Amino acid sequence: MRSADDAPLAPLTTMRVGGPAARLLEPETEQELLDAAREVWDTGLDWFVLGGGSNVVAGDDGFDGTVIRVATTGIAPVMSKVGSVRLRVQAGHSWDDLVRHTVEQGLAGMEALSGIPGSVGASPIQNIGAYGQEVESSIVSLDFLDAATGAVRRMQRDELELSYRSSVFKRGLEGVVLSVTFEVADAGDGLSGPVQYAQLASALGVQVGDRAPLSEVRAAVLALRASKGMVLDASDPDSVSAGSFFTNPIVTERFARTLPGDAPRWQVEPEEPAVVVPLGELVDGMEIPSVDDRSAAPPPAEYHVKLSAAWLIEHAGIRRGFSLPGSRAAVSSKHTLALVNRGGASGDEIGQLARYVQGRVLAEFGVLLQPEPLFVGHSL
Numbered sequence: 001m002r003s004a005d006d007a008p009l010a011p012l013t014t015m016r017v018g019g020p021a022a023r024l025l026e027p028e029t030e031q032e033l034l035d036a037a038r039e040v041w042d043t044g045l046d047w048f049v050l051g052g053g054s055n056v057v058a059g060d061d062g063f064d065g066t067v068i069r070v071a072t073t074g075i076a077p078v079m080s081k082v083g084s085v086r087l088r089v090q091a092g093h094s095w096d097d098l099v100r101h102t103v104e105q106g107l108a109g110m111e112a113l114s115g116i117p118g119s120v121g122a123s124p125i126q127n128i129g130a131y132g133q134e135v136e137s138s139i140v141s142l143d144f145l146d147a148a149t150g151a152v153r154r155m156q157r158d159e160l161e162l163s164y165r166s167s168v169f170k171r172g173l174e175g176v177v178l179s180v181t182f183e184v185a186d187a188g189d190g191l192s193g194p195v196q197y198a199q200l201a202s203a204l205g206v207q208v209g210d211r212a213p214l215s216e217v218r219a220a221v222l223a224l225r226a227s228k229g230m231v232l233d234a235s236d237p238d239s240v241s242a243g244s245f246f247t248n249p250i251v252t253e254r255f256a257r258t259l260p261g262d263a264p265r266w267q268v269e270p271e272e273p274a275v276v277v278p279l280g281e282l283v284d285g286m287e288i289p290s291v292d293d294r295s296a297a298p299p300p301a302e303y304h305v306k307l308s309a310a311w312l313i314e315h316a317g318i319r320r321g322f323s324l325p326g327s328r329a330a331v332s333s334k335h336t337l338a339l340v341n342r343g344g345a346s347g348d349e350i351g352q353l354a355r356y357v358q359g360r361v362l363a364e365f366g367v368l369l370q371p372e373p374l375f376v377g378h379s380l
Contacts, residue, residue, distance in 0.1 A: 001036060002026040002071075009058040009376070012050060012069060014117055014232060015242045017347040018058020018377065021048075021067040028071045030090065030178055034152070037145055037176045040066045048376055049176055051092065051119030054232075055126060055242055059377030060347045068176070070121055075101055078181060086140060088181045091121025095128070102184055103214045108193045109138045109184040111217040112200065115225040117232050117243065121177040125169045126372075127162045131221055132196025136162040140181045147174040164268070164306070165247045165372060192217045199224065228335040238332045241340040245354060246309040246369040253303045259365060260315070264308040309369055310337040316360040329353040351380055 003025050009018035025040070027033040040047045046065025050056065072092035079086040085107055089098055095118050099110045112133035122128075123135045124142060141156045161168040169177075185193065191211040195201045201208045203220040225231045229238025256265050313336040323330035328345035329352070332338035339353055354371060358380075362368050371380050 001028060001032040007067070009050075009053075009056075009062060009067070013053035013056045013058055013242075014240065015053075015057050015350065015373075016240055016341050017060070017345060017350055018056075019060050019062030019347075021063045021065070023066040024069060025066060026069045026071045028073075028092075030072055033068070033070060033072055033091070033176065033178060034145060036068055037147075038150055040068065041147055041150065049121075051122040052094065052117055054117035055122065055373045057242055057350055057373045057375050057378075058347060059375070061377055063377045070119060070176070072178075080186070082186075084183050084185055086181055086183045088179055089120045090179050091119060091177045093120045094118075095120055095123055099218070103218045106187050106190055106214065107184040108187040108191070108214060109133075110135075110182070111192050111214050112195075112197065112221055114218045114221040115231045120180050124160055124162065124177065124180060125167055126165055127167055129165075131200045131224070133193075134162075138182045138184055140183045142180040143178040145176040145178055147176075152178065164250065187214060190214055229332045229338060229340070230335065237342060238334050238338065238340050240342075241332060241338045242373040244309075244337045244372055245339045246313075246337060246357070247372050248309045249307045249312075249367050249369060250304050251307060251367065253305050255366075256305045256307065259307070263315075264311050265305040268304050268306045307367065310335065312361045312365055312367060312369070313337065313357055316357075316364040318357055318360055324349075324353055324356060327353060331357070347378055351375075351378065354380055 005023055006020040007024035008020050010016050025036045027036045048063060048065060048067050050067050050069045070092040072090040074090040074093060075098060076088045077085060078088045095116055096114060098120055099114045102110050112131040113128060113135065116128055116130060124139055128135050139157050141154050143152060144155050145152050159168065161171065190213055192214050194209045194211060195204060195206055195217070196208065198208055200220060201210065203224060204212045204216060206212050222231060226233065229236055229241065230243060231239060233239045250268055318331060318336060320331060320336055321333040327349045328342050329349040330340055330342050332340050339350060341350070358369050
């Protein structure tokens with residue numbers, strides 16, 4: 001296991017900002033990861049787990065504690081049955097390397113998640129998703145070292161409380177993900193699952209709901225992400241970012257109706273099916289009100305919709321490539337949802353730009369955008 005003191009965090013993150021960590025540990029095996037975490041927890045000092053660094057914005061003063069950078073790798077099949085395969089993957093394994101592996105092996109279920117930077121261990125924490133797929137659909141379980149008990153436990157998918165860009169880990173459960181077990185379809189015909197995203201379907205020349213060759217879906221997703229600066233590329237300045245910087249806000253349907261009619265929105269909670277009964281009859285001991293007795297009817301459920309953060313940013317007057325005067329942080333020239341380091345930017349400059357974007361959107365639409373990256377050593 002590698003260890004270093006006063007190790008700079010900037011080179012370990014895709015945003016390339018951040019001062020030094022007081023101590024850096026890089027366990028390369030699961031046992032080293034167990035030992036490192038337990039040792040750090042015994043000290044009672046501050047600690048932080050780092051994966052691929054793609055969803056982190058570190059502060060300029062660094063982190064006055066221990067950073068455990070998970071460097072474990074490995075993919076192991078743990079079970080196969082007719083039509084599907086289960087894979088146990090170490091937490092430090094590159095997410096995109098896993099997706100590439102599944103596509104090459106003719107396994108469907110992750111292909112639309114191609115090109116997402118970061119590690120496997122971070123994927124359930126963020127419940128990563130793109131182009132109509134979320135990792136939630138393929139996770140079976142994960143092995144987790146609980147900081148409260150120091151014990152390893154296997155958590156099933158329903159224990160993870162996965163939702164849009166969130167999980168039980170973002171709601172206070174502390175510890176270290178050791179490995180994740182996924183179940184993917186054995187696509188004997190080499191075809192993907194149904195394509196669920198209109199932009200991806202258009203790029204593939206198919207209809208939404210159609211299937212396409214796995215390799216073509218992966219190539220199309222990578223091309224779409226690259227066109228938005230969302231694939232790590234040393235030759236592309238717009239890829240020096242933390243990816244999508246803000247989550248798409250979820251608001252009530254009532255609030256969404258106050259926005260301009262062309263603001264994109266998607267319902268995120270399905271409506272309950274209607275129940276048709278003759279008026280005036282008893283159902284479970286309760287009389288169904290007549291049409292004229294509407295005061296006795298229960299109030300309608302409050303449904304929610306997801307808005308487009310990129311649309312809100314653009315229509316708040318912030319264009320691609322925008323930067324504050326004298327700042328080395330900027331909005332991506334390809335996609336308004338990404339903030340980028342144009343070279344030598346500080347964590348403070350990233351934070352200033354993020355707050356400016358938040359303020360403009362709040363003033364224009366009454367929506368406070370929430371950052372997707374984790375801030376370490378400072379806050380937004």
